Amino acid sequence: MPNIQEAHVINILWSTGLALVIYAVKSILLRFIHKKIANQLLYFKAKRLINFIAFMLYMVLFALIWFEAGGALVTYLGLFSAGLALALKDILLNIAGWLYILFRQPFDIGDRIEISGVKGDVIDQNIFKFRVVEVGNWVHAEQSTGRIVHIPNYKIFMDPLANYSLGFEYIWDEIRVMVTFESNWRKAKGILQEIIGKYSEDLEEDVQRRLHETSRKYMIYYNNLTPIVYTDVKDSGVQLTMRYICEPKMRRFTTEKIWEAVLDAFGAEIDIDIAYPTMRRVQL
Structure with missing residues (x-):
């Protein structure tokens, strides 16, 4: 029994020393490639590969150290591993x-994702967690808040994951414009259709190309990619909704440009007025 206990102590020391050596070598290697690789995306992919190699190397050497102790130790390690699995679930x-994440690649560095109620751009991913720069929240149009959110890797199994950047790489967006009941809403609708039509001309070729590429991997199919304006009636006036395709990270910029064009166009028309909530008092 003392010999087995002594062997356990030696193996623990070897395992601890091995972990420290691999961590030190990995850190030195990461510092070296950080100086040599200027491309940030390429660096993070290299970093992820090095982390994987270091982890697998340690697991193999750890197994060689412990399983050399003989059959009696296998039973001990089995019980120990069961308790450890519960404690470190x-x-x-x-x-x-x-x-x-490494092998199935539901997202990559730089992708914009949403998971567990957090939306952001992925900036790092390691053995225990991944990090995103948060977008949205109190900031409108999904622009960055500046906060870095740490998300445990196991969330990938627990919560739905939305990836803005995987596959098609475009999203549908909508802008609602309300005009008064007295306005020439048909003319207004035509103006809005012309505005989003001009905006979409520059994207049409790239959208079609990306959709064709994505359809080879995913069952994504759209009957119509042409931007459109829908008509609806609300309490304050006629609501005209522009629906169009845009790049996820350009949503704020795109919205601004379209709104500026709308305000300029409506400002030149005497029979079109933008509606807002009002109260009318009628004296009998």
């Missing part, structure tokens, strides 16, 4: 999530 799930 979240950590093990994070590692499983990391492997899933």
